[in-house]
Amino acid sequence: MKKLILLAAMVVFLTNAVLAQSKSPSLNFNYPDLAGLKILPKSTRDSMIREIRKSTKQMAKEKTVSVNGSQTGGKIAKATMAYYSQIATFMIQVLENPNEALINRNVRKVERLSAQFEFDMRLYAEEEQYKQERQRIIDEFNSEEYEDAGERRDARKEMKEDLKDLDEDYKDTIKDMKDERKDRLEEEAEQDREDV
Incomplete structure (x- = not known):
């Protein structure tokens, strides 16, 4: 190390x-x-x-x-x-x-290598942030005390909706990042063709 x-x-x-x-x-x-x-x-x-x-x-x-x-x-x-x-x-x-x-x-x-490395680190940071937020939602559900099974069922349903929203946001963010990176690579390729 x-x-x-x-x-x-x-x-x-x-x-x-x-x-x-x-x-x-x-x-x-x-x-x-x-x-x-x-x-x-x-x-x-x-x-x-x-x-x-x-x-x-x-x-x-x-x-x-x-x-x-x-x-x-x-x-x-x-x-x-x-x-x-x-x-x-x-x-x-x-x-x-x-x-x-x-x-x-x-x-x-x-x-190019530095740009790719920076992109990889941004993806990693997004993934870690997503995992932490997902765990926070689950922990919040597990730490609550419920008066009856109905209240627990409602809370579980709400938790699942929150997790679904989080998953969709994460997927959208990653897709946007990858699209942005793809556009950037296309611009660089175009610049290379002009330089030659």
């Missing part, structure tokens, strides 16, 4: 301390200005390659990541590790061969 944090810290350090950013970063996710890597001396680039590879190997052994101070695995750990692993790969490619064409191509890849 400490090695994963070290890799994340190294990516952030490389992003913020070593590299001069030419674009304003996203509010949530920073990405490296890969063009800044080409100005480093070869010995520094070689050292960075070794450290990034070592950290990436250690990260591959980890099963959990820390989110808001608590360990979590599953989808969020997988997405986080894949994100940092791919960022490391793009950085290594530029460190090994710092030419303009590769840098420009990898900058686009990093921007």
Whole structure:
């Protein structure tokens, strides 16, 4: 776990301390200005390659990541590790061969990867919020004391309606998010065609 944090810290350090950013970063996710890597001396680039590879190997052994101070695995750990692993790969490619064409191509890849990672984290946050709200509704029903079976039946019916509304809202929200993401990807594809 400490090695994963070290890799994340190294990516952030490389992003913020070593590299001069030419674009304003996203509010949530920073990405490296890969063009800044080409100005480093070869010995520094070689050292960075070794450290990034070592950290990436250690990260591959980890099963959990820390989110808001608590360990979590599953989808969020997988997405986080894949994100940092791919960022490391793009950085290594530029460190090994710092030419303009590769840098420009990898900058686009990093921007897309960061956008996808941000989208994945938003989906995860929505899912967690949905689960918590669903559990709150169920707990509220279970914690109430009912005078008779009829009152309990009415409360159960109301709870089921609330859960149904919550499910519909969640599905609508996820659909809207996915539609928005799809539109964004289509815009990017159109931009790529214009750039070529």
